[in-house]
Every structure is written in structure tokens, then in C-alpha cells.
Amino acid sequence: MFCMSRKQDPDGADKLLFSVTSPGTVTAAKLITTGSSGTIIIKCKDLRILQLDIPGMEECLNIASSIEALSSLESITEMYPFFHRPRELSLNDPWGLSSPEQDYVQTERLWDRWRLSKVNSDFSVCPSYPGAMIVPRTVDDDALVKAARFRQGGRFPVLCYCHHRNSMVIMRCSQPMTGANRKRCREDELLLQAVIDESELGYVIDTRSAQQAQQARMTGGGFESKSFYRPWRRIHRHMERGKVLQESLIKLVEACGDPSHNMDRWLSKLENSKWLSHVHSALSTAGLVAECVERDGHSVLVHGSDGTDTTLLVTSLAQVILDPASRTFRGFLQLLEREWVQAGHPFQQRCARSAHSHARLRQECPSFVLLLDCMWQIWRQFPLALEFSEALLLRLAQEAYASDYGTFLCNNEQERCTLGVKENTHCLFQFLLRCSEREKYINPLYEPTELAIWPSVQPQSLQLWTGLFLRWTEHAETMAEAREEIWTIIKEHRERTGAEETTHTPPTHRDTFTAVENLMDELTIL
Numbered sequence: 001m002f003c004m005s006r007k008q009d010p011d012g013a014d015k016l017l018f019s020v021t022s023p024g025t026v027t028a029a030k031l032i033t034t035g036s037s038g039t040i041i042i043k044c045k046d047l048r049i050l051q052l053d054i055p056g057m058e059e060c061l062n063i064a065s066s067i068e069a070l071s072s073l074e075s076i077t078e079m080y081p082f083f084h085r086p087r088e089l090s091l092n093d094p095w096g097l098s099s100p101e102q103d104y105v106q107t108e109r110l111w112d113r114w115r116l117s118k119v120n121s122d123f124s125v126c127p128s129y130p131g132a133m134i135v136p137r138t139v140d141d142d143a144l145v146k147a148a149r150f151r152q153g154g155r156f157p158v159l160c161y162c163h164h165r166n167s168m169v170i171m172r173c174s175q176p177m178t179g180a181n182r183k184r185c186r187e188d189e190l191l192l193q194a195v196i197d198e199s200e201l202g203y204v205i206d207t208r209s210a211q212q213a214q215q216a217r218m219t220g221g222g223f224e225s226k227s228f229y230r231p232w233r234r235i236h237r238h239m240e241r242g243k244v245l246q247e248s249l250i251k252l253v254e255a256c257g258d259p260s261h262n263m264d265r266w267l268s269k270l271e272n273s274k275w276l277s278h279v280h281s282a283l284s285t286a287g288l289v290a291e292c293v294e295r296d297g298h299s300v301l302v303h304g305s306d307g308t309d310t311t312l313l314v315t316s317l318a319q320v321i322l323d324p325a326s327r328t329f330r331g332f333l334q335l336l337e338r339e340w341v342q343a344g345h346p347f348q349q350r351c352a353r354s355a356h357s358h359a360r361l362r363q364e365c366p367s368f369v370l371l372l373d374c375m376w377q378i379w380r381q382f383p384l385a386l387e388f389s390e391a392l393l394l395r396l397a398q399e400a401y402a403s404d405y406g407t408f409l410c411n412n413e414q415e416r417c418t419l420g421v422k423e424n425t426h427c428l429f430q431f432l433l434r435c436s437e438r439e440k441y442i443n444p445l446y447e448p449t450e451l452a453i454w455p456s457v458q459p460q461s462l463q464l465w466t467g468l469f470l471r472w473t474e475h476a477e478t479m480a481e482a483r484e485e486i487w488t489i490i491k492e493h494r495e496r497t498g499a500e501e502t503t504h505t506p507p508t509h510r511d512t513f514t515a516v517e518n519l520m521d522e523l524t525i526l
Helices: 057-071 100-106 141-149 186-193 210-217 242-256 263-273 275-294 310-322 329-341 367-381 390-401 413-419 428-434 474-500 509-525
Strands: 002-008 014-020 026-034 037-044 049-055 114-117 133-136 158-162 169-172 202-206 232-236 299-303
Touching: 037 057, 049 057, 100 114, 100 133, 141 186, 158 310, 169 275, 169 310, 202 275, 242 263, 242 275, 242 367, 263 275, 275 299, 275 310, 275 367, 299 310, 310 329, 310 367, 329 390, 329 428, 367 390, 390 428
Parallel strands: 169 299, 202 232, 202 299
Antiparallel strands: 002 014, 014 026, 026 037, 037 049, 114 133, 133 158, 158 169
């Protein structure tokens, strides 16, 4: 869909405004014609703003028409991922990095109490779930079908993580459809009872406020009753979603692009966006889930309303906190594939326009960007704990909104199967693992640890992700130079270590990190 309007400026310049509603690199553009020439201002989904000054009215109009045509494709199969053919990949390669079947086979500690169910192999039970899921062994497929009817969108409770230390689990689902009449589903109750022993206690982390959960009953939704889910205790942790989160991103981007350079104005706009408050809410809720599992030894069920946004955000961050494998390059990509792509985050709806669009879509929501921002906060607080660098997070933020690959196309696995995405496009995650530029996505300071990492959510600990939101400013150029210098320090360290390791005690990784810290301090002062 391509929307266009025309207006006259006081100076007589004719302005043509247009915005794009389908996936592409352009979010909005403005055509300004003066005399025999024209200017096209393009606002891109990666937050860049480009200005094209074009001599000749006909050429300018032709270019504007081309932008319109190429940015307004209505059919997913006509988009560029279906035509992109990188040399490193073949369409015959396996799609993705893992599957529920592989996850189950590789996790031996699940085999006694959990099983792999293919009740959704034709996507008839839950359109937004994958074909196979890990569920309690004592619950048969008929019970799963009945439990799915009791959950919004059919998203019944499924396993997403089993802790390697104590075998406590994290599960996710959508809200129960109890309604105003307090309906119940025996099969859904038995499913959750099968997760924990009678003597154990489990926690339901609801990402809505208690008031929102109560109000949901009036529209057919609801929450788990203490009377029917006796071993489970419910905790409400309110997290914004949907329109509120999208408006927050728009305000933040507007603040970052403010040319006034007024300190009071900048700080006021940053505060009014409330973006860092959303980062705080996500990290603190994920920390609560991780604390229940790691420190208290309890299993956790996470859900909000539909279970495709805040739910996935919390379960993903909790796994990064708890699971060393999720902090590796490959492991993090597998986590995104499992918890976002396969689990049914509707990328096509949520990442339709980015923050520059004139229009406001009801389904637009930057949940995935919020996840990446939270990951950046963790990466900044624990610079040795993650195998990947900020560059990977920036690449993923860009790919979610405009990509050459099919990974983030469509809203769920059913749509990808229907449109043949896996057969006719390439997988972004496979490319990132194989590409010749892989080194720039690796954290040179990485030191693996088996311990959980606990990010601070104190106000002083959370910072604006300048690498994303100020990416196209002079500050970003300085940070790029800093990253190059960091790599130089690391390479020199490795060369020195290789030359001295036979006769001297080599410098420690800590020595290298200290040099990097000193460099960053110098940049901050400058």
C-alpha cells in the first residue's frame, strides 16, 4: 500500500509525502519539487535519513515512482529474499540451526519426564506454534488439544528451557480463556500439575498488571485461579506492549534526531520517551524468572495475553542469564530461532514500518528491538560473558525490518510453510555463521563461564543504546574507530602471546581488557 498527499509550503515549494506499508528498506519519504529540480528525503527502517538532490523534474519523478513501486510490494513471494542468492549458501542447505526434535534428542535430562509431541504437525491445534513441541510425558495429545482450546490462540503451555543445574524448567503459553464466568479446563490444570511434583511449588509470571488481568476476563481472557492451580503461585509484573511500546520508540527516535542540540530539551525528550523504563521492566522481569529457577529452585510459567511478545522477551532474557550456551554466537542465534521465529513472534506485523512512518499500524510493536537493547545492556555490563559483539545485535536489528534473507519473513511457521519460505529463501542465521565477515560479530574478549550472570537494573546501570539510536551520527564514527582499535589490541596481544608462551608467562586476558578499558576511558574524555 502506497499513500500520497500533496501540499504547498509558504515559500511555494511543492511537497509530495508518501509512506510505505509493506516490508522494505524505506519507511517514509518526501518529495520536494522546486522549479526544474527536486529533492527526495528518504527515511529508512534502519533509522537513516537520506536526501537525494536530483536535477531535472522528470528524472526526480521517475526515481520517486521507482521507490514507490519497489517499496510497496504486497506479496511476500515478490520480496527480495526470494531472489537473493549469496555465494556462501545453497537452497539445498538445511534451513535454520535447530529444531524441537533436535533440541529434545540433545537434552538427555528431559527424557524421563518430557516427550516430543507432534500433535500440531498440520498446525491445526495452534497456527502460531511449530509442528513439534516438548510437553510433559504423562499428558497425551488429546489432553493437549483440549488445553489448547482453553488458551488464547491455542498456545498451550510448552517447555522452552530446562536448567542444567537442578532440572527446573521455564514454560510459556498465552492467557487462559476463563472469562467472566470463571470457566476452567481440567486438562490444562493437569498439564501444569504434571510439570512439578506435589511437594513442589511453581510460579506463574504474568506480564500484565493484576488490574489488566482482571479486565481481560470481561473480554473472554483471564488468569489461573489459585483454587484450580494449587501448586502454582501467580506474580504480576506489568510490561507495556503494542501501541504504547511503539509510541515510546517513535519518541526516542525523534529525540535522537533533534537538531537543536539543547541539553534540557534532549534530556526531557529522552525521559518522556520512557524507553529505558521498558528496558528496565524487561530485564527485571527476566531476572525474577531466573531467580525463581536458579536460586529458589522453582519451575516457572510465563505468559501475558497472546504469548507472542512480552512472553518471548522474558523467556529469552532469562535463558541468557541462566544458560552459558545461549551466550555463545551459535547458541544465541539458536535461542532467537527457537524463542522468536519458531515460537511464532509475528515479525511481519510487528516490524512493518519502524519508527519513521507517518501512519500508525495497530499490530506494530518493537518487541524484538527491545530484546536486542536488553542484550546490549547485558553485553555492556558483562563484556567478557558473551561470545558475540554489539555488531551482531545491530545487524539483527536491521535484518528484522529489512532483510535479504527469509528468516524474519511471515508471522509464524505455518505461513512460512504455505509460502515456501524455507525452500526458496536463505537462512540469515546460517549465513552469519558462515560468512567471511563472521569475525566482526565475535567478541574478542569472550571468556566463557558456567555461572549465571545477573544484570543490574539500577537506573545508573541502564544507558541509551547509542550504537543503534545514534548510529548515523559523528558519535557512531568514533565508536567504529574504537572497535577497530580494540581489534588491533587483541591481535597484538595474541601475537605477543604466541611469541612469548614458550619462555615467558603470557599476558592474561585481563591485561588485554585493561588496555581496552583505558582506550574507552580516553574516548569518553574526548
